[in-house]
Amino acid sequence: MTRMEALTDDPAFMADPYPAYARWRRSGPVRRTTTPDGTAVWLVTRYADVRAALGDPRLSLDRTNSRGGYGGFRLPPALDRNLLNMDAPDHTRIRRLVSRAFTARRVEEMRPRIQAVTNRLLDAVASCDRVDLMAALAVPLPLTVIGELLGVPAGDREAFRGWTTTLIAPDPGRPGQAGEAVGRMSGLLARLVADKRAEPADDLISAMIAARDEEDRLTEEEMTSLAFLILWAGYEATVHLVGNGILTLLRHPEWLAAVRDDPALVAPVVEEVLRFVSPTPYAIRRFTVEDVTIGGVTVPAGDTVLLSLACAHHDETVFLGPENFAPGPRENSHLAFGYGAHYCLGAPLARAEAQIAIGTLVRRHPGVTAALPVEELRWQPSYRSHGLLELPVILSKAG
Numbered sequence: 001m002t003r004m005e006a007l008t009d010d011p012a013f014m015a016d017p018y019p020a021y022a023r024w025r026r027s028g029p030v031r032r033t034t035t036p037d038g039t040a041v042w043l044v045t046r047y048a049d050v051r052a053a054l055g056d057p058r059l060s061l062d063r064t065n066s067r068g069g070y071g072g073f074r075l076p077p078a079l080d081r082n083l084l085n086m087d088a089p090d091h092t093r094i095r096r097l098v099s100r101a102f103t104a105r106r107v108e109e110m111r112p113r114i115q116a117v118t119n120r121l122l123d124a125v126a127s128c129d130r131v132d133l134m135a136a137l138a139v140p141l142p143l144t145v146i147g148e149l150l151g152v153p154a155g156d157r158e159a160f161r162g163w164t165t166t167l168i169a170p171d172p173g174r175p176g177q178a179g180e181a182v183g184r185m186s187g188l189l190a191r192l193v194a195d196k197r198a199e200p201a202d203d204l205i206s207a208m209i210a211a212r213d214e215e216d217r218l219t220e221e222e223m224t225s226l227a228f229l230i231l232w233a234g235y236e237a238t239v240h241l242v243g244n245g246i247l248t249l250l251r252h253p254e255w256l257a258a259v260r261d262d263p264a265l266v267a268p269v270v271e272e273v274l275r276f277v278s279p280t281p282y283a284i285r286r287f288t289v290e291d292v293t294i295g296g297v298t299v300p301a302g303d304t305v306l307l308s309l310a311c312a313h314h315d316e317t318v319f320l321g322p323e324n325f326a327p328g329p330r331e332n333s334h335l336a337f338g339y340g341a342h343y344c345l346g347a348p349l350a351r352a353e354a355q356i357a358i359g360t361l362v363r364r365h366p367g368v369t370a371a372l373p374v375e376e377l378r379w380q381p382s383y384r385s386h387g388l389l390e391l392p393v394i395l396s397k398a399g
Contacts, residue, residue: 114141244277248277
């Protein structure tokens, strides 16, 4: 059993993992390996197998199906009882409770607010020449939008962001840091729930409390865990979708010019970014509930399976010229938001935020350029996400 090449202390891999992904696909559809944090997994690398596995009910998200136990983030029950750790029927019941907040129609109604937040953030740096677009736009936009949807005060959002970053990319020199972050997140959510119980508002946490207290459709742990998941998942991947999207246009100035000249192109550009440089390299781990054959390899019951979305997105047997950034009109059946019963609820919101952020930036600063060579950019040291720590640019003014 070999160790994954995706070592988080390898800057070259973090910046460009795709040559390694190509080696993985060539070596076979499924391989036994360990993640950088030492977890033994079966890594699935090819598109057809990844897509089939995403919809296979024999691959469970419930960690109780893990043989010998599974550590992961080691969250307490108040945070762990969420959609990423459960199967039907509980998954179906809880998903139905919050799905109305993320429908395409609801997101369309949110677009003016997303645009207003984007305008405000770009107004704040309009007079600057050099700007870090991760700090100025990519991070605060989704954090503000999901925070407002849930009803999380502005000051608490930044604190939560810091704690989740600690979990995704922990400091090896501070072994107790992750546990401290989890404790602080639990305390924050407990306080928010207490505040919303005392003074309900027009937000998602208040609605979940009503479902818990009045309709008896959520347990207390399910409610706090769901709030935790929506807050985290509601911004983390979108942060890197926006950042990766902007960087990709900077690296492909012909497409930046195309979006400038035809704003309608921003939608297919975002879809191609999701395939070309996916912010989520792997789907949430799964556990086999029985022996399952994937790509001709039998995975024993109780083992952990890791589905490489980013690797699948560059599968030459599915995508024509996958190493080329080529938005529409070719087929782009990417799996960035999953597939099947666990398809991401927040997909319409993430798309809207990325489209508005990237489109507005290009409209207001059509000559925006990178302030550093690509090879000098720093990437988040985590195999769980693929995104920049910072994106310094030189802004330009419209026309």
